[in-house]
Amino acid sequence: MKKLLDAILPPFSDSRRKKPKEMLYIAQEIPPTSTVLVAAVQHALVAMMLVIYLVITGTDIGLAGESLRGFICMGILVMGIGTILNGLTTRVSAGHLIVFIPGTMTMMVFIPVANTFGLGAAAGGLMISGLIVFWMGRFLPRMRSLFPPEVMGVLLLLLGMSLLPGGVRRSTGLSAGGGSPLDFAHVLVAAVTLCAITATAVWGAARLRVLGLIIGAAAGLSAASLTGGFGARELAAVAGQPFFSFPIGGHTIPTPAWVAGAILPLVFVGIIGAVDEMGCGVVADRMNNDQWRRADLPMIGRLLNTSGLCIFLSGLIGTLMAGSSSANLGLAHATGVAARRVGVAAGILLILVAFLPQFAQLIMLLPAAVIGAIMIYTAAYM
Numbered sequence: 001m002k003k004l005l006d007a008i009l010p011p012f013s014d015s016r017r018k019k020p021k022e023m024l025y026i027a028q029e030i031p032p033t034s035t036v037l038v039a040a041v042q043h044a045l046v047a048m049m050l051v052i053y054l055v056i057t058g059t060d061i062g063l064a065g066e067s068l069r070g071f072i073c074m075g076i077l078v079m080g081i082g083t084i085l086n087g088l089t090t091r092v093s094a095g096h097l098i099v100f101i102p103g104t105m106t107m108m109v110f111i112p113v114a115n116t117f118g119l120g121a122a123a124g125g126l127m128i129s130g131l132i133v134f135w136m137g138r139f140l141p142r143m144r145s146l147f148p149p150e151v152m153g154v155l156l157l158l159l160g161m162s163l164l165p166g167g168v169r170r171s172t173g174l175s176a177g178g179g180s181p182l183d184f185a186h187v188l189v190a191a192v193t194l195c196a197i198t199a200t201a202v203w204g205a206a207r208l209r210v211l212g213l214i215i216g217a218a219a220g221l222s223a224a225s226l227t228g229g230f231g232a233r234e235l236a237a238v239a240g241q242p243f244f245s246f247p248i249g250g251h252t253i254p255t256p257a258w259v260a261g262a263i264l265p266l267v268f269v270g271i272i273g274a275v276d277e278m279g280c281g282v283v284a285d286r287m288n289n290d291q292w293r294r295a296d297l298p299m300i301g302r303l304l305n306t307s308g309l310c311i312f313l314s315g316l317i318g319t320l321m322a323g324s325s326s327a328n329l330g331l332a333h334a335t336g337v338a339a340r341r342v343g344v345a346a347g348i349l350l351i352l353v354a355f356l357p358q359f360a361q362l363i364m365l366l367p368a369a370v371i372g373a374i375m376i377y378t379a380a381y382m
Helices: 002-008 033-049 052-060 065-087 104-117 119-138 140-146 149-161 164-172 184-203 212-227 232-239 260-287 297-317 326-335 340-354 357-364 368-381
Strands: 100-102 322-324
Touching: 033 065, 033 212, 033 326, 033 340, 052 065, 052 100, 052 104, 052 357, 052 368, 065 100, 065 297, 065 322, 065 340, 065 357, 104 119, 104 260, 119 260, 119 297, 164 184, 164 368, 184 212, 184 368, 212 368, 232 357, 260 297, 260 322, 260 326, 297 322
Parallel strands: none
Antiparallel strands: 100 322
């Protein structure tokens, strides 16, 4: 039985590494507890600023109130589980500091699928996608040639363009039918948000750039408070939430439905995301080894196993899938701390946040113009 298990899912193995001069702690090293905690808080903050994509997804598929809060918290829960799993040394773990965030590529497919076929069909599509990505974890690294950069680039361009209509509507206050007048307060808030994110990304220091969305959202909130778009009423709504609550909230876990029109696009985008996961795995591998020569294919295969499990779990509970965060990889390189223990600690923090409904409520109440500016930036970034 063990031989069969070893053949299907080989045991964890760590490659030999030479620590780069610019790194303080690499994957297998054990930093002081204080260093682990400080680094984990930073990684959790970077991941939480991207929770805005869960808000965009939930809002666009018609969720509101307690249902939306539950959708967000369950998504954060999956992020935490995936991040912890990546930091462990199991048969399906990368063994690296690789933080999971909401999947922006999947968001662009998940929204139209859920609106067309229902949330149950989207959940079923994610479950099938997760199983395929999991079992292809051992083969995808050898199939990268099937996804040339030219094809991937066109697909990412089209996916990014699909975000623009919703981003522009939120940023300008215009309705989908064009009947409402241009709202200059919305335009001002969106412009401040977008300029702050862009300025941070272009001129900010390395450690500052990874906080670009937080800085942009803070600037947008400040502008919204001056124009009356965010104030005491919203803060009272946040304070009205319980301090601690189970993540599910008012979210109803959908019954999976198996619809070909939902399965095919979600499986396809899952495979595209797996190719992106491979890139993140290579970056993490190179960051931890000064004598890096080639990709650690077994490690990348285990990373895809983790990704597949999290995609399946996302479908099972009816929320947006999570995937590897390049922003957190940048933060690890900027701080010089890439120890896998930091990933485990960051994942635990994310799970704790999922039990704090006040955080989800605050993200839900972000002004539409701030969300619109972030969508436009994401579309350009794709």
